[in-house]
Amino acid sequence: MSLIIDCHGHYTTAPKALENWRNAQIAGIQDPASMPRVIDLKISDDELRESIELNQLRLMKERGSDITIFSPRASFMAHHIGDFQISSTWAAICNELCYRVAQLFPDHFVPVAMLPQSPGVDPATCIPELEKCVKEYGNVGINLNPDPSGGHWTSPPLTDKAWYPIYEKMVEHDIPAMVHVSTSCNACFHTTGAHYINADTTAVMQLIQGDLFQDFPALRFIIPHGGGAAPYHWGRYRGLAQEMKKPLLQDHLLKNVFFDTCVYHQPGIDLLTKVIPVDNILFASEMIGAVRGIDPETGHYFDDTKRYIENSTIVVGDDRHKVYEANTRRVFPRLDAHLKTQGR
Amino acid sequence: MSLIIDCHGHYTTAPKALENWRNAQIAGIQDPASMPRVIDLKISDDELRESIELNQLRLMKERGSDITIFSPRASFMAHHIGDFQISSTWAAICNELCYRVAQLFPDHFVPVAMLPQSPGVDPATCIPELEKCVKEYGNVGINLNPDPSGGHWTSPPLTDKAWYPIYEKMVEHDIPAMVHVSTSCNACFHTTGAHYINADTTAVMQLIQGDLFQDFPALRFIIPHGGGAAPYHWGRYRGLAQEMKKPLLQDHLLKNVFFDTCVYHQPGIDLLTKVIPVDNILFASEMIGAVRGIDPETGHYFDDTKRYIENSTIVVGDDRHKVYEANTRRVFPRLDAHLKTQGR
Numbered sequence: 013m014s015l016i017i018d019c020h021g022h023y024t025t026a027p028k029a030l031e032n033w034r035n036a037q038i039a040g041i042q043d044p045a046s047m048p049r050v051i052d053l054k055i056s057d058d059e060l061r062e063s064i065e066l067n068q069l070r071l072m073k074e075r076g077s078d079i080t081i082f083s084p085r086a087s088f089m090a091h092h093i094g095d096f097q098i099s100s101t102w103a104a105i106c107n108e109l110c111y112r113v114a115q116l117f118p119d120h121f122v123p124v125a126m127l128p129q130s131p132g133v134d135p136a137t138c139i140p141e142l143e144k145c146v147k148e149y150g151n152v153g154i155n156l157n158p159d160p161s162g163g164h165w166t167s168p169p170l171t172d173k174a175w176y177p178i179y180e181k182m183v184e185h186d187i188p189a190m191v192h193v194s195t196s197c198n199a200c201f202h203t204t205g206a207h208y209i210n211a212d213t214t215a216v217m218q219l220i221q222g223d224l225f226q227d228f229p230a231l232r233f234i235i236p237h238g239g240g241a242a243p244y245h246w247g248r249y250r251g252l253a254q255e256m257k258k259p260l261l262q263d264h265l266l267k268n269v270f271f272d273t274c275v276y277h278q279p280g281i282d283l284l285t286k287v288i289p290v291d292n293i294l295f296a297s298e299m300i301g302a303v304r305g306i307d308p309e310t311g312h313y314f315d316d317t318k319r320y321i322e323n324s325t326i327v328v329g330d331d332r333h334k335v336y337e338a339n340t341r342r343v344f345p346r347l348d349a350h351l352k353t354q355g356r
Numbered sequence: 357m358s359l360i361i362d363c364h365g366h367y368t369t370a371p372k373a374l375e376n377w378r379n380a381q382i383a384g385i386q387d388p389a390s391m392p393r394v395i396d397l398k399i400s401d402d403e404l405r406e407s408i409e410l411n412q413l414r415l416m417k418e419r420g421s422d423i424t425i426f427s428p429r430a431s432f433m434a435h436h437i438g439d440f441q442i443s444s445t446w447a448a449i450c451n452e453l454c455y456r457v458a459q460l461f462p463d464h465f466v467p468v469a470m471l472p473q474s475p476g477v478d479p480a481t482c483i484p485e486l487e488k489c490v491k492e493y494g495n496v497g498i499n500l501n502p503d504p505s506g507g508h509w510t511s512p513p514l515t516d517k518a519w520y521p522i523y524e525k526m527v528e529h530d531i532p533a534m535v536h537v538s539t540s541c542n543a544c545f546h547t548t549g550a551h552y553i554n555a556d557t558t559a560v561m562q563l564i565q566g567d568l569f570q571d572f573p574a575l576r577f578i579i580p581h582g583g584g585a586a587p588y589h590w591g592r593y594r595g596l597a598q599e600m601k602k603p604l605l606q607d608h609l610l611k612n613v614f615f616d617t618c619v620y621h622q623p624g625i626d627l628l629t630k631v632i633p634v635d636n637i638l639f640a641s642e643m644i645g646a647v648r649g650i651d652p653e654t655g656h657y658f659d660d661t662k663r664y665i666e667n668s669t670i671v672v673g674d675d676r677h678k679v680y681e682a683n684t685r686r687v688f689p690r691l692d693a694h695l696k697t698q699g700r
Contacts, residue, residue, distance in 0.1 A: 165508075206558045247647075248581075307591065
C-alpha cells in the first residue's frame with residue numbers, strides 16, 4: 013500500500029481572524045496608527061483544529077489521501093501589497109499557522125513555506141524566513157513566486173542570477189520549490205483561471221531558454237497545475253528547445269522539473285501521464301482550492317484528482333506508487349526523512 | 357474530398373526588404389529625418405512569388421493542404437513600437453503584401469488583416485484599415501491583439517467596452533477575429549513559447565468571466581495554438597464557470613469561440629479533439645512559424661499538423677471534413693462566399 017501524498021495543498025480555510033488581521037494590516041499601510049500588532053492575532057489550537065477537521069482532513073479521509081504538503085493560501089500571499097516589511101510580517105504569521113497545523117496533525121500535514129517576497133526587493137531578503145521555516149518549523153520545501161508584482165511581471169526570469177541566493181539555500185537545505193504565483197492585480201488575468209496557469213507555462217519556458225540547472229544540478233522545481241500548458245504543447249516545447257540547440261527536454265529540464273496532477277478532468281490527466289515521464293509526476297489536488305464544485309459530467313468533485321489516477325489506464329502498477337508516494341519522497345528528501353522518523 | 361484549409365498562416369517569409377524597411381522605420385522614430393517613405397519599399401511580384409513558392413506553397417503541396425488563410429507575420433506586428441501612426445503605416449504595408457500574395461496565388465491564399473493597434477490608443481482607430489482590407493482587399497477576417505503593449509498587458513480585457521467598436525465592425529462585415537498577440541518585449545515571456553500560449557489562455561478566461569456574447573451573439577473568435585492551455589484544463593474552466601454561475605461552456609463560450617489545431621504532437625491533438633466539440637475545431641498549422649524543425653520522435657515536421665489529424669482515431673469520417681473545411685467556411689463566411697465564386 014502506498015502512502016498517498018498530496019504535494020499541493022494550501023491553508024485556504026484558516027479562521028476568519030487571519031483575513032481580518034490582514035485587512036487591518038493593509039489598512040495600516042495608509043494609516044500607520046491603525047497598523048495591527050502580530051500579537052493582536054489570536055487563533056486558538058481548537059480553531060485551527062476545527063478549520064482543518066471540517067475541511068481538508070474530512071475530504072482527505074473521504075477521498076483516501078494520507079498526507080498533504082501544506083503551505084499558506086497562495087492567493088493570500090499577495091506579495092504585491094506593501095513593502096518587504098509588510099510581506100515579512102505576513103509571511104511569518106502564515107508560516108507559523110501552517111507549522112501549528114502540522115504540529116496538531118502530525119500524521120496528515122507537513123509544512124511548506126511562503127517567502128516574504130516583495131516587488132523590486134532582492135530575493136535574498138527572504139532567506140531568514142526560509143531558514144527559520146526549515147530549521148525551526150520542519151518545512152520540507154518552499155513556494156517561490158516568479159511574479160511578486162501580481163500580474164505585471166516586473167521581476168527577471170527565474171534563470172536570472174538575482175534568484176540565485178534562494179537557489180543556493182534550496183540546494184544547501186535540499187528543499188524543492190513549487191513555482192506558484194499569487195493573486196493577480198492585473199485585470200487581464202483572472203487569478204486562478206489565467207494567472208496561475210500562465211505562470212506555470214512561463215516558468216517552464218524560462219527554464220527551457222536558460223541553462224539554470226548547469227549552475228544548480230541539484231535544484232528541483234515543481235510546476236503546479238499540471239505544468240500549465242506545457243504538457244499539452246510538449247511537441248512545441250521540444251521543438252523550441254531543439255531550435256535553441258538545447259539538449260532534449262528529458263536531459264535539459266526533467267532531471268530538475270516536476271509536474272503535479274492538479275488537472276481537473278480525466279482527459280487532462282491522461283495527456284499529462286502519457287506525455288511526461290512518470291518519474292516527473294507528483295500526486296496533488298490543491299484541495300480545497302480554486303475549483304470546489306462537483307463536475308456534472310461525472311458527479312464527483314472536479315478536484316478529486318485521485319479518481320483520475322485510479323481510473324487511469326496509463327498510470328498502473330508500480331507507476332501508481334511513484335506518483336502517490338515515491339516521487340514526492342524523492343523530490344522532498346526532508347519529507348522522506350520526516351516520514352521515516354514516524355516509521356512510515 | 358475535402359478542401360484542406362489551414363486557417364492560421366502568417367507571411368513569415370517576406371522578402372528581406374520588408375524587414376529592412378521596418379528597421380528603418382523604427383530608427384526613424386528616434387531620428388525623424390531618416391524615416392523611410394512607404395514608396396521606398398519596393399518588392400516585385402517575382403520576389404513575392406519566390407518567397408511563397410519556395411516556402412509555404414512548397415510545404416502545402418508536400419503536406420497536402422489546399423488553402424491558407426494568410427495574415428502578416430504575427431511577431432512582426434509589434435504594436436508596442438511607436439505610436440498609432442507608426443503602426444498604421446506598418447499595418448497598411450503588411451496587409452497590402454498579403455493581399456498581393458492572395459492575388460498572385462488565388463487558388464491557395466486568402467488574406468486576413470492585422471490591425472494598426474497601439475498601446476493606449478482607442479481600438480476604434482483601427483476601423484479604417486479594417487474596412488479597407490475587407491472591402492478593397494477581400495480580407496475574410498482579422499487578427500486582434502489583446503495586448504498591444506507586447507507582454508505588459510496594459511489594455512483592458514477583451515470583454516471591455518473599449519473593444520466594442522471593433523466588434524461592431526466584425527459583426528457588420530461578418531468576419532471573425534483570431535486573437536493573436538505579437539512579440540513580447542517583457543523578458544519574462546518568450547514570444548512563441550510563453551506569450552502566445554498565455555495570451556490564448558488569458559483570452560479564454562476573459563471570455564468565460566464576461567458575458568460578451570450576450571451583447572454580440574454573432575461575434576466569433578478563433579483562439580490559436582489549440583486554445584493555449586484551455587482544452588488541457590477544460591475541467592478547471594468548466595468548474596470555474598460553474599462557480600461564477602455562468603452557463604455551461606458549450607452555451608457560454610462555444611457558440612462563439614473556436615480553436616485551431618496548432619498543437620505540435622499527437623497526444624495534444626488527441627486531447628483537443630477529445631475535449632472540444634468537433635464543430636469548434638479548425639484545421640491549422642501556423643506554417644512556416646515558430647517550430648520549424650523535424651520531431652526526432654516521429655521523423656516528421658512538428659508543425660505538419662495534418663499528420664496528427666490523419667492519424668487521429670477521434671476525428672474520423674465526416675468529422676474530418678468539418679475540421680478541414682466545413683467549420684472554417686462557417687466561421688469565415690466571406691471565405692465561403694469567395695470559394696463559391698471560384699466554383700469550390
